[in-house]
Amino acid sequence: MKNNKITLAVLLAISGQAYAELNRALPDVEVTASPLIESIDIDAYSSSSALITDKQIKDLNAVDIASALRTTPGVEISRYNPVGGYGGDQGGGVYIRGLGTSRPGSEIKTYIDGVPFYSPVWGHSLLDILPVNGMSSITVYKSPQPQINGNNYASINLTSKSAITEGVHGEARLTGGSFGTVTEQASVSVKKDNINFVLSEGFMKSNGHRANADGELKNVMGRLGVDFNQNWNAYATFLYTDNYAKDPNPSNLQNGIAPKYATDAGMMTVGIAHQYENLRGDLKAYYTEGSATWNNSPSFAWRYKQEFDTAGFRFKEEYNPWIGGSILAGLDYDSVSGKSNSVTSAMLDMPNLRITSPYFALSQAVVLNDNWSLVPSAGVRFYEHNVYSSKTAPHAGLSLVSDRATFFVNASKGINYPGQEAVAVVGYAGSNWQTLSANEMNHYEAGFKVRPIQGTQFDASVFHDEVESRWVYSYGSAGTRGGYTTSGDHTNGAELALKQQVGADWLLTAAYTWLDPNSSLNLPYMPKSSIAVGLNGHVGDFKVAFDAQHQTKMYANTATRVFEWSGGVLGNTQQVKGFTVANIRVSYPVPALGKKAELFVAAENLFDEKYEYAPAYAMPGISAQLGVSASF
Numbered sequence: 001m002k003n004n005k006i007t008l009a010v011l012l013a014i015s016g017q018a019y020a021e022l023n024r025a026l027p028d029v030e031v032t033a034s035p036l037i038e039s040i041d042i043d044a045y046s047s048s049s050a051l052i053t054d055k056q057i058k059d060l061n062a063v064d065i066a067s068a069l070r071t072t073p074g075v076e077i078s079r080y081n082p083v084g085g086y087g088g089d090q091g092g093g094v095y096i097r098g099l100g101t102s103r104p105g106s107e108i109k110t111y112i113d114g115v116p117f118y119s120p121v122w123g124h125s126l127l128d129i130l131p132v133n134g135m136s137s138i139t140v141y142k143s144p145q146p147q148i149n150g151n152n153y154a155s156i157n158l159t160s161k162s163a164i165t166e167g168v169h170g171e172a173r174l175t176g177g178s179f180g181t182v183t184e185q186a187s188v189s190v191k192k193d194n195i196n197f198v199l200s201e202g203f204m205k206s207n208g209h210r211a212n213a214d215g216e217l218k219n220v221m222g223r224l225g226v227d228f229n230q231n232w233n234a235y236a237t238f239l240y241t242d243n244y245a246k247d248p249n250p251s252n253l254q255n256g257i258a259p260k261y262a263t264d265a266g267m268m269t270v271g272i273a274h275q276y277e278n279l280r281g282d283l284k285a286y287y288t289e290g291s292a293t294w295n296n297s298p299s300f301a302w303r304y305k306q307e308f309d310t311a312g313f314r315f316k317e318e319y320n321p322w323i324g325g326s327i328l329a330g331l332d333y334d335s336v337s338g339k340s341n342s343v344t345s346a347m348l349d350m351p352n353l354r355i356t357s358p359y360f361a362l363s364q365a366v367v368l369n370d371n372w373s374l375v376p377s378a379g380v381r382f383y384e385h386n387v388y389s390s391k392t393a394p395h396a397g398l399s400l401v402s403d404r405a406t407f408f409v410n411a412s413k414g415i416n417y418p419g420q421e422a423v424a425v426v427g428y429a430g431s432n433w434q435t436l437s438a439n440e441m442n443h444y445e446a447g448f449k450v451r452p453i454q455g456t457q458f459d460a461s462v463f464h465d466e467v468e469s470r471w472v473y474s475y476g477s478a479g480t481r482g483g484y485t486t487s488g489d490h491t492n493g494a495e496l497a498l499k500q501q502v503g504a505d506w507l508l509t510a511a512y513t514w515l516d517p518n519s520s521l522n523l524p525y526m527p528k529s530s531i532a533v534g535l536n537g538h539v540g541d542f543k544v545a546f547d548a549q550h551q552t553k554m555y556a557n558t559a560t561r562v563f564e565w566s567g568g569v570l571g572n573t574q575q576v577k578g579f580t581v582a583n584i585r586v587s588y589p590v591p592a593l594g595k596k597a598e599l600f601v602a603a604e605n606l607f608d609e610k611y612e613y614a615p616a617y618a619m620p621g622i623s624a625q626l627g628v629s630a631s632f
Contacts, residue, residue, distance in 0.1 A: 035534025046397025084215020084245030134200030144414030175627030250616030265290025455501030506537030594631030
């Protein structure tokens with residue numbers, strides 16, 4: 001073939017990961033880490049995702065997943081505190097293109113190494129049990145992608161670090177600064193012969209920028225791997241987290257009560273994987289357990305506690321029977337159970353809910369000429385639930401690929417089954433939770449990735465999300481418990497991104513997101529427009545990482561998108577104004593402390609912007625952290 005790069009394009013269908021690597025490789029060699037996010041990837045099934053690596057996490061000076069995702073296009077966050085996510089309300093939330101705003105219950109599921117890790121009692125993700133230290137990357141899937149995972153409309157997967165360099169290596173980082181904020185992180189990795197091992201731990205604590213805005217995150221995680229030969233390996237991972245965050249209360253409600261939301265959770269995974277030239281696969285089993293405790297709530301006169309555990313397995317095989325062809329098959333099984341206290345503070349056993357979900361997909365790269373390949377794909381995921389009716393989630397895609405451009409279209413269906421939150425809420429309202437049914441969403445997207453000239457890359461997509469039935473929890477009159485109603489919503493949107501090499505030492509990234517829901521009142525945390533800009537580079541030996549975010553005004557209050565109080569207010573009328581926040585991190589290498597060692601200072605909210613994610617919850621003004629890292 002005349003063009004060697006088209007051969008690579010043909011081989012991209014060997015696996016979705018290879019396709020992602022092809023798209024990620026579009027920029028020329030970079031002299032520094034990419035700002036904001038590492039890349040926007042398109043897999044062999046024409047589905048898009050955003051990748052954030054540990055390099056971006058460090059440059060953003062992120063201590064938790066909300067701060068790590070704050071510059072990701074299409075992602076919005078909400079928080080109350082500098083450290084910690086208050087899980088008792090919207091003080092710790094991540095929303096993807098307006099998804100995830102139902103509460104209780106979540107359309108977004110969170111995973112670690114492909115294993116679901118969240119609270120099944122209320123259905124929504126608890127951000128504090130998802131540490132970012134010890135992770136090599138975070139991948140955001142902004143749409144239903146049945147070939148990746150199921151029972152969601154969008155998802156976030158954290159990938160833990162593994163030992164890849166021979167020998168013994170370690171890193172440590174310590175920071176301190178405004179609001180009594182202290183961060184300590186350390187990890188050690190060992191790779192010798194056929195054994196590899198990683199152990200990481202982290203501690204983050206802050207007194208907060210105002211009274212009762214303190215929080216604390218603690219975690220430890222590890223991974224042990226054994227290579228049997230060049231084709232087979234086995235591994236085991238564990239994670240434990242222990243955290244809390246307080247609710248400082250709205251500025252107009254300083255009643256002296258400081259609600260505290262504490263979480264602890266653990267995960268254990270064991271697996272075996274193989275990789276041959278045309279066949280690769282993985283089988284893993286997992287178990288998780290945890291609890292969340294809501295203390296001193298101003299809304300209720302009792303302590304609310306939930307306990308949960310989940311178990312299941314993931315099986316996946318990918319086969320390439322011929323050049324350019326890929327057949328993917330897998331089976332997911334999840335069983336969730338838990339306990340929740342009632343109004344009388346007695347712990348109630350929640351019903352065990354089980355989902356069995358096989359899936360199948362195939363893609364084929366078709367060579368058109370020396371420059372272009374066409375990659376059609378299709379697949380389906382099946383759902384079998386022990387309480388609710390069975391469902392199917394098909395998907396299809398088409399990509400036109402060359403060495404400098406990718407044009408793609410895709411369509412997929414998302415299925416989101418009721419979780420134990422249906423029992424907790426509908427049961428209180430006197431309704432039969434078993435009469436509910438799975439929510440469904442249809443997703444359509446088209447876009448491109450283009451590198452027109454050396455050092456320049458454009459990414460763009462337009463999408464339409466249509467939710468056929470979405471649960472909306474509503475209060476009854478005078479703030480009493482109501483129940484779920486169902487509604488249909490749709491959102492149109494677009495995302496644009498530019499990555500530009502600036503001279504020999506600088507890299508610029510800019511991203512724009514436009515969201516147009518059919519009902520702004522019922523779909524909060526969807527600013528009409530948001531912009532993120534990042535600039536990374538060097539000034540002599542100093543490394544500079546700058547980022548800024550701007551978003552227009554938006555409706556807030558995810559807890560009850562439709563509610564009615566005795567005052568007669570109906571609907572979500574609470575808004576927060578638009579804002580622009582800029583941050584910077586400057587570091588200087590310290591070779592005496594190791595190859596990766598540095599002294600650094602990070603400043604947030606450089607221009608002292610007054611802003612908030614929830615009404616009357618002012619975020620910190622200008623603040624700074626000073627730190628040092630060492631390595632061996």
